[in-house]
Amino acid sequence: MTPERKARIERVLQRRQPDLTVVLENVFDPHNISAVMRSCDAVGIQEIYVLTTRIPRHEKWGTRSSSSAAKWLTVHQYDNLEECVSAIREKYDAVLTTHLSTDAVSLYQLDLTRSTALVFGNEHAGVSDELRDIADGNFVIPQVGMIQSLNISVACAVSLYEAFRQK
Numbered sequence: 616m617t618p619e620r621k622a623r624i625e626r627v628l629q630r631r632q633p634d635l636t637v638v639l640e641n642v643f644d645p646h647n648i649s650a651v652m653r654s655c656d657a658v659g660i661q662e663i664y665v666l667t668t669r670i671p672r673h674e675k676w677g678t679r680s681s682s683s684a685a686k687w688l689t690v691h692q693y694d695n696l697e698e699c700v701s702a703i704r705e706k707y708d709a710v711l712t713t714h715l716s717t718d719a720v721s722l723y724q725l726d727l728t729r730s731t732a733l734v735f736g737n738e739h740a741g742v743s744d745e746l747r748d749i750a751d752g753n754f755v756i757p758q759v760g761m762i763q764s765l766n767i768s769v770a771c772a773v774s775l776y777e778a779f780r781q782k
Contacts, residue, residue, distance in 0.1 A: 631661045634730040635778055638664040640746055641737040645673050650768030652684040658779040662689045666699045696745055707732040712742040712750045713770060719753040727778035735767050
């Protein structure tokens, strides 16, 4: 390894955000997971949780080039909701889900300077009722268009950059 590469890796590690993580619940498309991983790496998240309670466990995250961020992240895979949430609660103070509901608050009203796990559900049904029930709150990304929906990787990137901005 060249001294320049080693120095770059050390700089990146110094800027990691150990108090922010992403949880992906039953996300079907491995390319969406890869896109989320790239966003996580971009804002300095080290750990990501992949929960697969209703779909088979993912063996890979997409094509080789699109999944390159995975080698820089710590990926925790769970197939049991309680075990996953228990592990998250050991490290993070708040567990917040993305869910369009009457009790959801705007992403821009959240205090993302505290230790937080942001949960994103699958492409079809969103976050499960079971996970929403044990979360500390729900949030939405304000939108003004007719379609109140974003691709999971886009929603995650918007949320992560708001957390990055707040820090």
